[in-house]
Amino acid sequence: MDIELSNEDLEFRNEVRAFFEENAYKNGEDFNKWRMDWFAKAREKGGWDVPKWPKEFGGPGWTPTQHYIWEQETATANLPWDLPFGLGMLAPVLMAHGSKEQQDRFLPDIRDRKVNWCQGYSEPGAGSDLAGLKTKAELSADGTHYVVNGTKIWTTMAHIADWIFCLTRTDDSGIKQQGITFLLFPMKQEGIEVKPIITLGGSHSVNTVFLTDVKVPVENRIGEEGQGWTYAKGLLQHERTGLAGISRSLVALEKLKEQAASVPRGNATLMDDPAFRGKIAELEVDLWATEYTELRSLASAAAGAAPGPESSILKLKGTEIQQRIQKLTVEAGGIYSASWGAKPAGPAFAKNGMGGYMSSRAYTIYGGASEVQKDVIAKNVLQIKRSSK
Amino acid sequence: MNFDLSEEQQMLQDSVARFVQDNYELDKRTELVASKQGFSDDNWKTIAELGWLGMPFSEADGGFGGNQVDTMVMMEQMGKGLVCEPFFASIVLGGGALKRAANAEQKAALLPGVIDGSRQLALAYAELQARFDLHDVTTTARAEGDGYVLNGHKSMVLNAATATEIVVSARTSGGQIDESGISLFIVDPKADGVKLENFPTVDGLRASEISFDNVALTANSLLGELDGGFAVLNATANDGILALAAEAVGALEVLYKDTVAYTQEREQFDHPLSDFQVLQHRMVEMFMEYEQCKSLLYRATLESVQGDDATAQRNVHALKHLIGKAGIFIGENAVQLHGGMGMTEELRVGHYFKRLLVIDSQFGNADFHLQKFAA
Ligand SMILES: Cc1cc2nc3c(=O)[nH]c(=O)nc-3n(C[C@H](O)[C@H](O)[C@H](O)COP(=O)(O)OP(=O)(O)OC[C@H]3O[C@@H](n4cnc5c(N)ncnc54)[C@H](O)[C@@H]3O)c2cc1C
Numbered sequence: 160m161d162i163e164l165s166n167e168d169l170e171f172r173n174e175v176r177a178f179f180e181e182n183a184y185k186n187g188e189d190f191n192k193w194r195m196d197w198f199a200k201a202r203e204k205g206g207w208d209v210p211k212w213p214k215e216f217g218g219p220g221w222t223p224t225q226h227y228i229w230e231q232e233t234a235t236a237n238l239p240w241d242l243p244f245g246l247g248m249l250a251p252v253l254m255a256h257g258s259k260e261q262q263d264r265f266l267p268d269i270r271d272r273k274v275n276w277c278q279g280y281s282e283p284g285a286g287s288d289l290a291g292l293k294t295k296a297e298l299s300a301d302g303t304h305y306v307v308n309g310t311k312i313w314t315t316m317a318h319i320a321d322w323i324f325c326l327t328r329t330d331d332s333g334i335k336q337q338g339i340t341f342l343l344f345p346m347k348q349e350g351i352e353v354k355p356i357i358t359l360g361g362s363h364s365v366n367t368v369f370l371t372d373v374k375v376p377v378e379n380r381i382g383e384e385g386q387g388w389t390y391a392k393g394l395l396q397h398e399r400t401g402l403a404g405i406s407r408s409l410v411a412l413e414k415l416k417e418q419a420a421s422v423p424r425g426n427a428t429l430m431d432d433p434a435f436r437g438k439i440a441e442l443e444v445d446l447w448a449t450e451y452t453e454l455r456s457l458a459s460a461a462a463g464a465a466p467g468p469e470s471s472i473l474k475l476k477g478t479e480i481q482q483r484i485q486k487l488t489v490e491a492g493g494i495y496s497a498s499w500g501a502k503p504a505g506p507a508f509a510k511n512g513m514g515g516y517m518s519s520r521a522y523t524i525y526g527g528a529s530e531v532q533k534d535v536i537a538k539n540v541l542q543i544k545r546s547s548k
Numbered sequence: 549m550n551f552d553l554s555e556e557q558q559m560l561q562d563s564v565a566r567f568v569q570d571n572y573e574l575d576k577r578t579e580l581v582a583s584k585q586g587f588s589d590d591n592w593k594t595i596a597e598l599g600w601l602g603m604p605f606s607e608a609d610g611g612f613g614g615n616q617v618d619t620m621v622m623m624e625q626m627g628k629g630l631v632c633e634p635f636f637a638s639i640v641l642g643g644g645a646l647k648r649a650a651n652a653e654q655k656a657a658l659l660p661g662v663i664d665g666s667r668q669l670a671l672a673y674a675e676l677q678a679r680f681d682l683h684d685v686t687t688t689a690r691a692e693g694d695g696y697v698l699n700g701h702k703s704m705v706l707n708a709a710t711a712t713e714i715v716v717s718a719r720t721s722g723g724q725i726d727e728s729g730i731s732l733f734i735v736d737p738k739a740d741g742v743k744l745e746n747f748p749t750v751d752g753l754r755a756s757e758i759s760f761d762n763v764a765l766t767a768n769s770l771l772g773e774l775d776g777g778f779a780v781l782n783a784t785a786n787d788g789i790l791a792l793a794a795e796a797v798g799a800l801e802v803l804y805k806d807t808v809a810y811t812q813e814r815e816q817f818d819h820p821l822s823d824f825q826v827l828q829h830r831m832v833e834m835f836m837e838y839e840q841c842k843s844l845l846y847r848a849t850l851e852s853v854q855g856d857d858a859t860a861q862r863n864v865h866a867l868k869h870l871i872g873k874a875g876i877f878i879g880e881n882a883v884q885l886h887g888g889m890g891m892t893e894e895l896r897v898g899h900y901f902k903r904l905l906v907i908d909s910q911f912g913n914a915d916f917h918l919q920k921f922a923a
Binding site: 365 | 674676677678679680681684701703704725745747749750751755757815816817818824826827876880883884887888890891892893894898901902905906909910913915918919
């Protein structure tokens with residue numbers, strides 16, 4: 160056992176830090192231009208614009224330790240914004256199951272941040288039970304295209320997305336995991352209506368998407384008809400591993416401590432309040448443990464082994480920790496957390512506390528709701544068999 | 549021993565419940581919350597006509613001589629609809645200070661209007677540096693001529709924008725955190741030097757930041773004894789906590805019952821969600837916490853009416869702690885068990901959850917009161 164980074168790793172970390180420093184946003188700079196330049200320069204570094212992509216698709220081919228270092232460094236650096244849907248969710252599916260033509264057609268635009276994607280999985284009747292989806296895709300008589308009808312819900316960023324990757328039903332005669340087909344189509348076309356859903360944080364990020372006789376050429380189908388569930392399952396795995404956010408939580412916790420230390424409490428500050436301090440400490444202990452759970456998981460991946468049982472708890476622990484940090488931020492804001500938006504008084508951080516906390520409640524709902532995740536762990540990791548008695 | 553409501557209280561409960569049923573469907577509330585002042589003048593008139601605004605005032609003051617139990621009965625029902633009209637700010641807080649400390653002249657000038665709804669009161673006590681300590685006061689009132697000059701800043705003053713009079717705590721002597729040396733003043737929000745910044749809060753109610761810049765006050769603006777305002781403020785805050793806790797209990801009932809109903813309707817994996825044992829147990833825990841809150845609400849309310857001050861005070865601390873803790877537990881789980889739907893503004897649960905979060909932050913949160921209880 161050894162936790163020291165090797166000399167190569169240390170060198171890599173310095174290189175990452177230097178890159179972030181050199182390319183940091185400068186006040187007054189055109190934001191869009193900076194963003195595009197940033198990705199171009201990252202690309203010149205050898206695929207740093209697509210850190211998670213494998214080498215054969217232009218990624219950097221880092222070791223798991225290098226990925227970990229990148230995660231740590233990005234948690235504090237100010238990177239240009241990015242959406243996960245094309246880059247992190249669809250791209251791996253295209254690489255694994257798309258045709259060469261599809262890869263050539265879609266991957267470059269994803270990489271260049273030219274096309275924004277959204278994920279059309281959930282439906283009003285199919286949430287945790289995703290395989291119960293009913294959006295119908297019917298092949299035309301001449302076999303050239305599908306006609307898609309149905310409703311998708313909770314589609315994040317559908318209102319700004321150019322394209323959607325969508326699970327549809329082409330056959331309902333077998334078990335529900337069969338007969339699901341994975342289709343790609345543009346959002347700006349006849350037959351697609353996007354209706355905003357306002358969430359508790361007061362913001363608009365999710366939508367209902369109504370699909371009426373949307374024509375999708377067969378070339379836009381990934382893999383085989385009816386095999387979409389297999390492709391999507393792999394994708395969900397990608398979605399989940401990205402959701403623990405340990406490095407970001409470590410940074411957020413330090414920020415929370417600073418914020419609490421700025422809140423007066425009698426002659427001292429909130430950080431001197433034994434109850435608050437105790438909660439911060441409890442959170443930190445959990446975070447330390449989770450950080451090492453992630454490292455153990457990384458180490459086994461580095462050794463080429465399948466991810467160990469410990470990796471299954473990362474999403475659960477990671478999201479719970481993120482929620483607790485948000486909750487304590489609200490507590491630290493005291494009465495001022497109740498005011499949001501244009502807030503005329505109180506500590507500056509309190510302004511966004513409640514919105515952040517509200518949004519964080521979704522972390523244990525999307526990407527596999529916690530209760531359902533635990534079911535999966537009970538079955539797959541603990542291998543608990545349900546008796547049919 | 550008996551926890552039954554009297555016949556009058558039962559009628560009061562029914563009447564508030566009916567008002568809530570008629571006027572506080574989520575759609576209607578959402579409309580109110582989006583309106584400029586955040587509540588309905590018509591509702592306010594109805595509430596006044598029904599006589600609720602006079603409930604906690606003595607008969608001598610023109611009221612009905614009710615006590616904290618009557619307020620509890622009303623607030624619990626209002627909590628089921630998250631009523632936006634300023635009953636709490638004007639009657640429990642502002643009115644609470646007035647009925648305890650006002651002299652005959654002040655009462656005669658103000659209480660009839662407060663009780664018939666033509667006047668509204670607000671209570672300004674919170675300050676930036678004070679966190680939850682009522683006795684941490686930097687706003688000053690300096691004696692000058694016959695009157696006083698008020699300077700300072702008050703935060704998150706509930707329903708100040710529509711108030712005709714604001715009761716303000718200010719330091720007239722002593723150090724920043726001394727309990728003695730605090731006095732209460734009745735301030736006209738339109739007076740020179742008073743500046744309000746009004747805004748909606750997370751729960752859809754209205755609050756204001758208020759600054760006082762050399763505001764001239766007459767001698768008769770002083771409410772109660774000079775330097776002796778803390779006791780009045782603290783007793784009013786305790787009544788405020790009881791009322792908020794009652795509102796919370798009403799809201800908690802909605803949250804757990806809506807969740808029980810929703811999980812029986814929503815099907816996933818070819819089962820109603822309520823078939824899953826882990827969800828059943830979670831809902832049982834929500835229900836247990838709700839019942840515990842209700843018990844402590846009864847206890848603290850009765851001790852406040854019948855017990856000695858020290859016992860009542862400790863009960864109030866216990867209550868506010870549990871309401872804060874259980875409120876968040878039940879709120880978070882109501883959202884969680886509704887899945888994505890719980891995250892939207894379309895269902896009640898999210899709105900009730902937000903109200904409970906704000907209630908936790910008012911007059912000291914769960915941690916604050918646990919420490920007071922333990923001290
Ligand atoms: C902010 C946000 C963004 C989202 N973005 C997207 C997106 O971009 N694309 C997309 O396709 N989807 C998206 N989703 C949808 C998300 O994946 C679903 O909300 C999630 O799968 C849960 O489904 P549901 O909301 O229907 O809840 P339900 O499945 O109805 O679950 C409700 C509750 O029941 C519990 N439950 C369900 N089944 C069981 C069981 N068998 N045993 C025990 N408990 C159970 C759940 O844990 C949950 O607590 C998003 C959701 C949110 C909130």
